[in-house]
Amino acid sequence: MSEEKIRLGISSCLLGQEVRFDGGHKLDRFLTDTLGRYVEYVPVCPEVEVGLPTPRDALRLVGEVNNPRLVFSRSGEDITERMLAWARKRVVELEAEDLSGYIFKSKSPSSGMERVRVYDHNGVPKKVGVGVFARAFMEHFPLLPVEEEGRLHDPQLRENFIERIFVLKRWRATLAKGKTAGNLVDFHTRHKLLLMAHSVEAYRQLGKLVARAGELDADQLYADYLVQLMAALKLKCTIAKQVNVLHHIFGYFKRDLSSTEKQEVLGVIENYRAQQLPLIVPITLLNHFVSKYDQAYLKDQVYLNPHPLELKLRNHV
Numbered sequence: 001m002s003e004e005k006i007r008l009g010i011s012s013c014l015l016g017q018e019v020r021f022d023g024g025h026k027l028d029r030f031l032t033d034t035l036g037r038y039v040e041y042v043p044v045c046p047e048v049e050v051g052l053p054t055p056r057d058a059l060r061l062v063g064e065v066n067n068p069r070l071v072f073s074r075s076g077e078d079i080t081e082r083m084l085a086w087a088r089k090r091v092v093e094l095e096a097e098d099l100s101g102y103i104f105k106s107k108s109p110s111s112g113m114e115r116v117r118v119y120d121h122n123g124v125p126k127k128v129g130v131g132v133f134a135r136a137f138m139e140h141f142p143l144l145p146v147e148e149e150g151r152l153h154d155p156q157l158r159e160n161f162i163e164r165i166f167v168l169k170r171w172r173a174t175l176a177k178g179k180t181a182g183n184l185v186d187f188h189t190r191h192k193l194l195l196m197a198h199s200v201e202a203y204r205q206l207g208k209l210v211a212r213a214g215e216l217d218a219d220q221l222y223a224d225y226l227v228q229l230m231a232a233l234k235l236k237c238t239i240a241k242q243v244n245v246l247h248h249i250f251g252y253f254k255r256d257l258s259s260t261e262k263q264e265v266l267g268v269i270e271n272y273r274a275q276q277l278p279l280i281v282p283i284t285l286l287n288h289f290v291s292k293y294d295q296a297y298l299k300d301q302v303y304l305n306p307h308p309l310e311l312k313l314r315n316h317v
Contacts, residue, residue, distance in 0.1 A: 005040040006169050007098050009137070011105035012045035014149050019045040023055040026105060028149045035162070038308060042097045046110040046133040050079070050086045059109045061118045061129045068118050070109055070132050080132070083110065087136035094137075099144060100172075101165040104134050106150035113138070113148045143230045144168075155316035156236070164233045166307045167191065171226065179222050181213035188225075193303035195232055197245045202232035237317075243273050249286050249298060256293040265289070280314040 012019050016027035031041075048054060057075060061068035070080045104113045111131045118129035130138075138146060145164040152158045174187045188210045195203040206228050213221055246269045254262060268285050271277045283304060290298045298304065307313060 005038060006100045006165050008039045008041055008165065009094060009097070009099050009102035010041045010043055011103065011108070011111045011149075012043035012048070013105055014103065015041060015043055017043060017045065019048045019054055021047070021054070021056050021058045026149070030152070031103065031149065034311065038311070039165075042094070042099065044090065044094075044111075044133075046083065046087065046090075046131075049090065050083055052079075061109045061116060061132075063118070063121075065118050065126075065128050068129055068132075083132045084136070087133045090133070091137055091140040094141075098172075099141070100168045101145040101147075101161070102137060102141075103152070104131070104146065104148045106148040108134075110134070113146060113151075143226060145230070155313070159313040159317050160233070160237070162311065162313060163194075163306050164230070167194070167229070167233060167302070170302070171229070175222070179218040181210075181218075184210055184213060184222065184225065190300050191302050193245050193248065193301045194306060195229075196248065197237045197241050197303060198232050198235045199241075200244075202228065202235065206232065239273060239275070242279060243269060245303065246272070246282050246286065249290075249301075249304075252298055253289060253293045253295050257289065261289070278315050279317050280312075283314060 010031070011026075013024075013026045014028045014031055016025045016032065018025045020026065047056070047059065057072045059070055059079075060073050062071055063069045068080075069078050070083050071078045105111045106113070107116060108131050109116060109129075110133045112129070113134050114130060115127040116129035116131055117125040117127055119125050134146075145161055145168065147157065147161040152161065170191075171187065174183050177183050188206060192203065195206065206225065209221070209225055209228065216224075250265055250269070257265065265282070265285060268277065268282045272279060272282050286298075287304050289295075290304065
């Protein structure tokens with residue numbers, strides 16, 4: 001992986017900026033101190049950028065779930081159109097930032113990605129809404145990975161989001177080399193096992209698309225591939241899918257392994273299947289044998305090293 005940092009949009013308060021309605025922040029140490037070593041953040045605070053003071057009266061969503069109004073809790077003043085006009089302009093500006101994803105502030109009426117409270121005409125809240133800016137962003141950038149800081153406390157969601165932003169980084173590096181059939185085949189080949197861990201069927205469908213490289217317009221081919229790629233990566237990796245991939249890797253050099261080494265690999269995979277070991281254990285052992293037996297094909301497989309080891313993402317899944 002190149003040293004160039006991945007650029008992510010983020011709610012400003014998560015970086016410790018005191019921009020919340022109560023004058024405080026929601027500093028998230030994992031985002032700043034750990035993930036922050038590999039990414040460059042582009043902070044956005046919709047409420048401050050739209051011109052509201054800090055501190056300020058709290059905002060809430062009211063009315064229809066799919067088209068709520070954004071109003072001040074106490075005064076009832078409606079600033080929906082003001083926020084929408086700003087959001088439409090801001091997402092266009094963000095096109096120039098080369099973002100690979102966005103981390104939203106959960107529960108925020110402007111920036112919440114999901115389950116934001118929407119108050120009905122009786123003042124009863126339901127956690128069914130999407131923040132005004134978050135909705136505008138996701139509609140404008142439908143392929144970008146997005147998450148909330150609260151959901152990133154879940155090890156599987158965290159690993160999935162970070163995996164996706166690193167895949168997108170490699171995709172853009174491929175684009176920079178030129179939209180050739182060869183470059184697409186190379187990208188697809190290197191990501192085979194990673195895709196299989198999400199969906200064997202999605203991998204096959206992407207393979208069929210790649211096979212048509214000679215007959216499709218390059219721009220359309222690459223655009224279609226990216227849509228299917230990002231959809232595939234959102235599919236959940238299960239233990240069963242991971243075990244299938246681990247056995248697939250094992251098959252590449254089982255002829256090289258001694259009987260003792262075979263039993264060691266199979267035993268570790270079974271312990272992972274039984275949830276007695278995290279994924280990092282079989283991955284580390286397989287990486288050892290990939291290096292020991294110089295398995296060239298597997299050395300290029302992104303699955304074995306999809307993101308920096310220092311993030312310890314596979315230690316908890």
